[in-house]
Amino acid sequence: MGETLLEVKNIVTEFRTADGQLPAVRDVSFSLKKGETLCIVGESGCGKSITSLSVIGLLPSNGKITSGEILYEGAPIHNLPAEKMRQIRGNKISMIFQEPMTALNPVLTIGFQIREPLMLHHKLSKSEATKQGIELLKQVGIPYPEKRIDQYPHELSGGMRQRVMIAIALSCNPGLLIADEPTTALDVTIQAQILDLINDLKDKLNMGVMMITHDMGVVAEVADRVMVMYAGKKVEEGLVEEIFNNPKHPYTIGLLNSVPNVDDPDFELEPIPGSLPSLNEQITGCRFHARCKFASDICRNKEPQVVSVSDTHKVSCWLETEVH
């Protein structure tokens, strides 16, 4: 694992809505090295996708980064003009989404869709792009790529479509791959193949990978580091071993206790009570306090600061402030 690839510093991303200007990402910072996989976890709506869309510059039109900075290989990318950002997306940062069917154009062949970025961003001729496209499909494990390249998305299975998406994402030799729930729509045996593939490619191409998932099993499988988000904030961050073996934030612990363990016949489910607050809810103190069984007066009134459990392990919770 090498030098720093991405640095996100104190970003706030807000949406213009009927209820006013509402922050979906609140002062979030993290970094990523080359060859490293960072998983972002948390309940649906906690801001995982908006965080990653902020990085790649694909926010919905009513969304905007209102403060903070994002550095890619040391250079700021959060305030680039649209055309410059498009070039970054064609050359440095790629993204794959949950449902490959919606991301692929149903009326264009696989070949057309994989050639396009190669011809546009890498100025290859059509025949060069076809050759390169077949190479890429081969790399992601698609059998008979020469044949597949003439087919349409609906002729492929879900797993194969996701492989095609990965092939297209790789066509620009990205330094950073962002994957938003890339295997959620797939069956477990196919999911396992795709996770292996992303892992292999990451090592081979020394990419940084930012993977969003709500599946703790997937996290354990692929992550080097984990960032846990709750209601727009980062609440805990650490090496994958630290998060699984020594979780500190009650929310992280709650998430881990909510997933039935397939290897443990005596597993006791311990659901987190309640649900995620909506964006316009005013919350004082710790944003998790209404659902936390350890909440005390200070939690309800004052926001907890970041505490270092180790060099790599940080948590924002009053329980830890008292210990350290």
Added chain:
Amino acid sequence: MAVAEQKKTTNAKHEPKVLLELEGIKKYYPIKGGILQRKQGDVKAVENVSLKLFEGESLGVVGESGCGKSTLGKAVLGLEELTEGKIVFQDTEIQDLKRKEKLKFVKEMQMIFQDPFASLNPRQRIGHALEEVFTMHTDMSAKEKRKAVIDLLVEVGLKEEHFYKYPHEFSGGQRQRIGIARAIALNPSFVICDEAVSALDVSVQAQVLKLLKTLQEKYQLSYLFISHDLGVVRYFCDRVLVMYLGNTVELGTVADLFNKPLHPYTQALLSAIPRPSVNAKRKRVRLQGDLPNPANPPSGCPFHTRCPIAAEKCSSEKPAWVEYEPNHFAACHFAGQPIQ
């Protein structure tokens, strides 16, 4: 064997009262094509399923997308006409009953879907939608219905004030609670849950699973629990049925199936699940390739195109459904042979 699972197993053994029996259930969907829309073949969505469901048990049904889980559920409920087979519910053969005779069983058998709101009128208050269930099947007075609905809401962890809310005002977890309320309204003995918790966030999923368990104990419900999540199935169910391409490939208690799976597909499925633990670095078996097309299933054993231990006879001879150990069935020529 772990204590909880031992309890599950003995429970199933000591109260072997059969609630539902399926005998050779088949459901084929015709494929039509050409300008004349002639029948060109069949999608064999469910192929020859036979099993018993006991009173008060949860039977999990697992397998990859398209393997026939939902079709099986719908066929059992009579929402799909059978191509072949018999359904015996509380000692009565029900597959050919006329509408009126069937009504009694409609109350007894209910279904919870992944998104119970797909079928709700967005402009009708939830309370009134639930009242309709009683209007249809009972002769309660308006006052009685109201009370029954409010009791139901409380039963599934909602509040009286939710009576007046509209569908869009509910979160995913609350929606599923309403789906459950609707399913248990008429005191059924059998409920099919089709991916009932799959769309929910883990934290909410855990809440809903707990609710389903509480209701089961209170009302002696039997569940047919369709899910692709084996962790949830191990936690929730007493027995598990594994399906592949419309076929049943293995059936056993959770303890047997998870601890000593007989079928190569079950073994591969268990091996593929990402585990939420960083300590157990396991050796994994990866299945190659995709699911075959159910309109054109492989010859012989349906799994032979992906099976790591397939032998010559597997592509020509279909393995029989055999009870290898008491209550542990599988369909494989080499049942019990490890795949790694």
